[in-house]
Amino acid sequence: MYADFARREARGVSPTYERLSFAISADEEILTLLRTVPKPKRQPNLLLGVVRLLGGPVDDPAAFHDFTVSNWPAVAAELRTRATQTNEAGRCALLLPVLAMLPQPLALLEVGAAAGLGLYPDRYFYRYDDREIGSSGPILECTLTGTTPPTRLPEVTWRAGLDLHPLDVTDPADVAWLEALIWPEHHHRRDRLRAAAAIAAADPPTLHHGDLVDDLPRLAAQAPADATLVVFHTSVLYQVPTERRTLFVDLVRELPGHWIAVEAPDVLSYEGLPPAPDKALHNVLALDGTPLAWTRGHGQAMAWLA
Template sequence: MGGPARPEPGRRRPAHRHRLHDHRRSVVVTDRAQLAETFRRFADQQCAGLSPLYATLSHAVARSNDLLDLAARTRPGQPAPNLLLGGIHHILRRGVQHPLAPYFTGHEHLDADHADSLLADFCRRHRARIERIISTRSVQTNEPGRCAVLLPAFAALQQQLDERSIRIVDVGASAGLNLLWNRYTYDYGGQRLTLPDSDPATVLACDIRGGTPPLSIDAARFVRPVGIELHPVDVTDTEATEWLVSLTWPEQTARMRTLNAALALASRTPPTILAGPAEEHLADVVAETPIDQHLVFVFSWSIYQIFGSPGGRDRLAATLADLSQQRPIHEISIGHFGHDTPRMIMASYDAGISRSDVVAHCDVYGNWLDWLTDPAHPGI
């Protein structure tokens, strides 16, 4: 799956780098300690309540220098815990027999003592295969559930903008499943929302934890959607989509079902995706989108990979402000942006002048939304 994203001139490389990768014999102890901390944080903050298995395995990795050195084979800027555990899941899903396998069905409890020895044994037996996966693949998790968070942002924009049609450009689109937002059925805390092209079998449930998100939307006004993706995932290729399924967590069976349903929809009507680095495509899209269409760039959990972290959103904002010398641009971005709680930012750029608001707090997978009706936090 290709090499790391090329840095643009003047763009800083992501700060989070795994130097262990470069020279195994010059392992830097502080890097190993940092990586151990990354796995512990992943276990305690991201897996808590969602994946007891991944929490237990992540703590096991954090305790083992050997497993940390293996995890350090991930490419700079890639989240090592997601890749290592996704790689193991991927191998097990291919039918490899090992005592670790039953725990990946999502039903068996794995205790910490057992985890250390099982994980070490699995990684010893399959080390070369794991290394190949984590050093070449990237976290491309494509989560259609995030459309339940994006839809109110689209509705809000539609309310604010004049009657011209709206073009959504999903940057870091993976398989492009979020471009199919008008094909899903939504359930906002029991309130069902269908659009003219909604598939009744693909239901995205989202709990409204606060505020009143706008949900009234005219999908027909959204035209010529397109994705931009460094490594587009071909939705008609089951080998390629299998990697996306492997990136879901074993206990998240409902998420896996939704993903499979969305992939089935997408394979019948594949979304349009421009292959290549966003850095190369953004200016072209700005130039070729007619002025009688509003242009909206969506960055759903992709800024940290495209523009690095920390500070990636600032670099994106500077890029879009620059491009807005040619025409007005809108941005909808979702991510952590240095905060514990994920958030959605809506921004507008015109002639180099920008304005941005945090409009919502939300779940990583779109399971809940807190709409900040009166955004108190301009910018981030």
């Protein structure tokens, strides 16, 4: 798991996490400790984020080892109670081309919303190579190939989020967790998070504590009838057990409006999907079950399918 994370996710993106993850993959003491927590709690982003939240070092594998082993009870407690909630506002750059083509206005419902930063695509500033859209807010840059950039922002009249553990952008402790999940070298993402959090704090989103199967229909029914309902999620379903994931897909297909998914192809599979642009980890952007583009994890690039 950790060697694969180093090769496919961290390589070329975070030298610190690439080096550290390769070291963890060969560290039998840490791997043995990880086996004492449930399998979904062993993932690299979660462990690395927890250690950073607790003040541990990540720039030196030996120091990381010593801190993690000596503080394992605290690390394990955080692993068991937390989930990876990256809440990357940059992923709105992946959603915008689809949102802009749908009938306006929109009622947005994000599954796995965390702090709800993905619910403000109409309040960010986008740069697709030399094309800019918007007038204020944090700058979301995305290299776009295979299609032309959108020309307008969506009109959003209703926004709500669903999460098992919603975060509050006005709570410093919750913001600290979001910051701990940002990779060490990514200062631009940290600045972007703070700017997006300020937008959300000025007009807090409606976030509901609930399950993506049991509670989604009730929340979707609250969307205004004169808006196009859009249920969306980005890098969420890998944390959902396969059986629940299947139930969710069946359920969301029956809802009115549209469904946008940005997930890895081994999480949501599609027939006839062409090869990814390279060996790095890519997600698939899909609308109503139809794949549209390969995307990078933090919204930094998108290659539209032919």
